[in-house]
Amino acid sequence: MTSSPRSVPGRLAAAAALVSLLAGCSSSDDSAGGDDGSTEIGFVNGAGTVFHTCLQKAMEQTAKSQGAHLVVANSSQNPVTELSNIEDLIARDVDELIVQTVDVDTLDVDVAKARAAGIPIFLTSVNVEDLSGVLGAVVVDLGRLGALDAGWVEQDAAGRSVKVGVIAGAPGAASDLMVAGFQEALPANAKMVSELPGMFDPAKARESAQDMIEAHPDLDYAFVANEEMALGARQVFDAAGAHVKIVTVNGTDEGLQAVKDGRLAATVANSASTLGQLAVRNSLGLMAGSSVEKVTSAPILLVTRDNVDEAPAYCS
Numbered sequence: 201m202t203s204s205p206r207s208v209p210g211r212l213a214a215a216a217a218l219v220s221l222l223a224g225c226s227s228s229d230d231s232a233g234g235d236d237g238s239t240e241i242g243f244v245n246g247a248g249t250v251f252h253t254c255l256q257k258a259m260e261q262t263a264k265s266q267g268a269h270l271v272v273a274n275s276s277q278n279p280v281t282e283l284s285n286i287e288d289l290i291a292r293d294v295d296e297l298i299v300q301t302v303d304v305d306t307l308d309v310d311v312a313k314a315r316a317a318g319i320p321i322f323l324t325s326v327n328v329e330d331l332s333g334v335l336g337a338v339v340v341d342l343g344r345l346g347a348l349d350a351g352w353v354e355q356d357a358a359g360r361s362v363k364v365g366v367i368a369g370a371p372g373a374a375s376d377l378m379v380a381g382f383q384e385a386l387p388a389n390a391k392m393v394s395e396l397p398g399m400f401d402p403a404k405a406r407e408s409a410q411d412m413i414e415a416h417p418d419l420d421y422a423f424v425a426n427e428e429m430a431l432g433a434r435q436v437f438d439a440a441g442a443h444v445k446i447v448t449v450n451g452t453d454e455g456l457q458a459v460k461d462g463r464l465a466a467t468v469a470n471s472a473s474t475l476g477q478l479a480v481r482n483s484l485g486l487m488a489g490s491s492v493e494k495v496t497s498a499p500i501l502l503v504t505r506d507n508v509d510e511a512p513a514y515c516s
Contacts, residue, residue, distance in 0.1 A: 239268040239296070239484065242289030246300040247277045247370075249400050250428060250452055251472050254515035255300060255324070258476025261516070266484055277370045277400070279303040286310050290317045296335065296487060297321045298479055303372035322483040324475055325374055327495060336486050336494040338478040342374055345468045346381030346423070348502040349447035352466040353421050354387040356445065362420040365412045365444075366395040367405050367433055369425035375400075378449065382423050393419070398429040405429030409436035417442060424448045427455035427467060434463050451503060452514045459508050469501040473516040 243259055245252050256272060263270040271294060273285035282302045289297060290313065297314050301307055304326050311333045314321035320335035327337045353364065364386065369375030383392060394412045398405035405424065413419060413436065422437070422444050424430035430448035437444040448455065451469030458464040475498045485492035503511045 239266075239487070240292075240294045241268055241270050241480070241483070242286075242292065242294035242297045243270055243272045244282060244285045244289065244297065244299045244301075245272060245274045246282070246302045247400060248274060249426065250515070251426065251450060251470075252300065254452075254472035255476045258473040258516060259298070259480050262477045262480040266480060268480070268484060270480075275302045277302050279306040279372070282306060283309060283313070286313055290314065290319055294319060296483055298324060298483060300324045301326060302370070304377075305372060320483075320487060322479060322486070324479045326377070331494065336482055336492070336496075338475055338482060338496050338498055340374075340470055340475065340498050340500065342377035343381030343384075345449055345470060345500055346378040346383075347385035348468050348500070349423055349449070349466060350382045350385035350387075350390075352447055352502060352504065353390055353423075353445075354385075356465070357387070357390055357420070359389055362390050363393045363416060363418060364390050365393060365416060365419050365422045367398040367408050367412070367422060367424040367429055368395060369398055369400040369429070371397070375425045378425055379423070390421070398425060398433075400426055400429065402428045402432035406432040406436050409433035410440075413437055413440045413442050413444070419444050421465075422446050426450050427452050427458070427464070430455070430464055430467075431458060434458070450514065451501070451511050455514075456503065456508050456511055459503055459505055462505070466502060466504045469503050469511040469514070470498070471512045471514050473513055474498055 245256055260270050275282035275285055279302045297319055307328050311321055315333045322335045323337040325340050327339045366379055368379050393416050396408035398408050424433050427448050427450045430446050445465040447466045449468045451467055455467050459467055482492050
């Protein structure tokens with residue numbers, strides 16, 4: 201096969217014979233999908249957090265509205281599984297791939313696999329330096345996302361010397377970029393005293409929060425890489441009698457409520473629904489040769505109690 205994108209219809213006759221290769225994949229509806237000549241999109245999701253679940257839901261709804269069919273595989277935060285999922289979807293001969301990567305360091309391999317098979321690959325959340333091998337991307341400025349939370353800490357600390365902790369997500373992907381953006385934007389008066397993994401798992405985040413507050417009982421602020429973990433950390437800090445202000449990301453209904461009632465000091469709204477809708481619409485538009493930007497930035501918004509009612513819907 202050549203590395204150029206292939207035409208959309210008429211290439212799916214062999215799909216049914218290859219379903220056995222896709223034990224880890226699920227279809228977005230009850231039909232075999234694609235046999236009617238509709239565009240078949242392979243979506244490789246990164247995990248099963250609220251973000252990933254809402255991202256998939258938005259993509260399923262948008263694909264259906266566009267007359268396309270979505271086939272989903274989940275990598276469960278494992279880059280080896282991600283590559284295997286991509287290989288399986290290539291074997292299925294999908295018309296395009298959309299990837300929410302587990303590890304930005306593996307993207308070059310992912311892109312090379314798709315390109316060698318002649319299947320266009322579209323990225324969500326993050327991008328690659330060499331855009332020649334990808335169909336396009338909808339990106340989230342993850343560094344700025346972390347920096348917005350750091351800016352809130354700077355404003356709230358108002359020049360006081362403060363101690364800050366970080367509960368990160370899984371290494372290698374979005375979390376690293378968010379944490380780096382947060383660290384780089386912290387003011388000189390804010391000293392980062394601890395960074396511990398949360399793995400986007402509330403139970404692990406609670407363990408890390410416990411270790412953090414035991415080591416630093418005078419902690420002032422914590423940046424936590426998503427709201428699920430942040431609310432778990434909140435329970436631990438409260439149980440320890442520690443008045444730690446937490447900043448985080450996502451903008452879920454539960455997270456926004458926690459901002460309203462003061463459990464969370466701030467969050468950065470990063471609508472999974474908007475990201476999923478843009479990914480499907482833009483990738484299909486690019487496949488069709490429409491005048492769609494190759495790389496689009498998804499909107500983000502720092503949310504505090506003052507503007508919480510302006511936050512976009514996270515999960516439609």
